[in-house]
Amino acid sequence: MTDKKSVRRQIDITDEQLLTLINQRLQLAQTIGEIKNREDLATLDPKREQEVLDRLKRFNTGPLTEEGLRNIFREIISAARQVQRPLSVAFLGPEATFTHLAAIKKFGRSTFFKPLPTISEVFMAVEKSNHHLGVIPIENSTEGVVNETLDQFVETKLQICGEIYLEISHDLISRSGQINDIEIIYTHPHAHGQCRKWLQGHLPQIPVLEVSSTGLAAQKAAHNPNSAAIASGFAASLYELRVVESRIEDHRENATHFFIIGPYAPGATGADKTSIIFAVADTPGALYNMLRPLAERGINMTRIVSRPMKTVAWRYLFFVDLDGHLQESALQECLHEMEEMSAFFKILGSFPKAEAIEKVS
Numbered sequence: 001m002t003d004k005k006s007v008r009r010q011i012d013i014t015d016e017q018l019l020t021l022i023n024q025r026l027q028l029a030q031t032i033g034e035i036k037n038r039e040d041l042a043t044l045d046p047k048r049e050q051e052v053l054d055r056l057k058r059f060n061t062g063p064l065t066e067e068g069l070r071n072i073f074r075e076i077i078s079a080a081r082q083v084q085r086p087l088s089v090a091f092l093g094p095e096a097t098f099t100h101l102a103a104i105k106k107f108g109r110s111t112f113f114k115p116l117p118t119i120s121e122v123f124m125a126v127e128k129s130n131h132h133l134g135v136i137p138i139e140n141s142t143e144g145v146v147n148e149t150l151d152q153f154v155e156t157k158l159q160i161c162g163e164i165y166l167e168i169s170h171d172l173i174s175r176s177g178q179i180n181d182i183e184i185i186y187t188h189p190h191a192h193g194q195c196r197k198w199l200q201g202h203l204p205q206i207p208v209l210e211v212s213s214t215g216l217a218a219q220k221a222a223h224n225p226n227s228a229a230i231a232s233g234f235a236a237s238l239y240e241l242r243v244v245e246s247r248i249e250d251h252r253e254n255a256t257h258f259f260i261i262g263p264y265a266p267g268a269t270g271a272d273k274t275s276i277i278f279a280v281a282d283t284p285g286a287l288y289n290m291l292r293p294l295a296e297r298g299i300n301m302t303r304i305v306s307r308p309m310k311t312v313a314w315r316y317l318f319f320v321d322l323d324g325h326l327q328e329s330a331l332q333e334c335l336h337e338m339e340e341m342s343a344f345f346k347i348l349g350s351f352p353k354a355e356a357i358e359k360v361s
């Protein structure tokens, strides 16, 4: 017969063993950090991190889920980086936005995060080496592409060194957690649009004030006990707010795609993407001809977006994501052929594909 007390004792002993092993692992990471310092290498090695996770996934017999495994080891690796050389990541702020959550999901909580007010300031801060990396949104599955991010990529010297997909889900949050206390609701226009039906059905008389981010909305709700915010559950925990109602979005299928930007290109992992920008001549079949080398070599295009070229009216830049890494010869040859045909051509980088859509909770 197993009693609660004796099982808890076994849990305590297991935790002590885990702690010893985690400290052992961090000491090993410290040694690697010293080697990297000597050889002037970057602390962050996304390819190696992916290998660590892939290997563990193959070993995992359960009941730990794949998501649970990723969450735990993300934090262990984050702590390992911290004992080497703390990673500094700028993101489109303020705190408690979905971009902040995406950055935490990728780099773990033992990272130094810096919120910056605009996408261009994130690019600038990383260009000036004030931070190692930046995280910015590129596209939302219901609201479309983020034009400011596309525009920054035309000029920047930075590369795309990773991507994150994050599920977007909205909670109604307030200080008391009581629906009857709410006299005003703050939120971002996108979140407002995504929760319209729920609001009409449950709080039709309550005014909604749109602000510049869901993070700011949560901050405002924290200051006014008769207000609420539509924001993430993460914002609720950061500002010590309670959830009045969770997942109030009208459609569940909503995710945002983020890019990680930095001064270097990660090596090939075997499951990578490459991003490019190009412009074609104003002639019949120009875009068709440009994409033909991809079709001929069976290279998959995962995204194509056009954006007006600011310098010439009615001419367009194309932002394209492809499966594969620049170190692969088929992709190299293909890009070379495309460059020859284009009026403007820029490679934004090769980076490991995101494994899964990260959950908000």
Ligand SMILES: O=C(O)C(=O)C[C@]1(C(=O)O)C=C[C@@H](O)C=C1
Residues within 6 Å of the ligand: 029, 032, 033, 043, 044, 045, 046, 048, 049, 052, 076, 077, 080, 081, 084
């Ligand atoms: O293997 C390395 O290069 C390490 O620095 C260790 C480690 C890890 O904790 O596994 C930490 C940071 C790197 O981004 C990759 C892996």
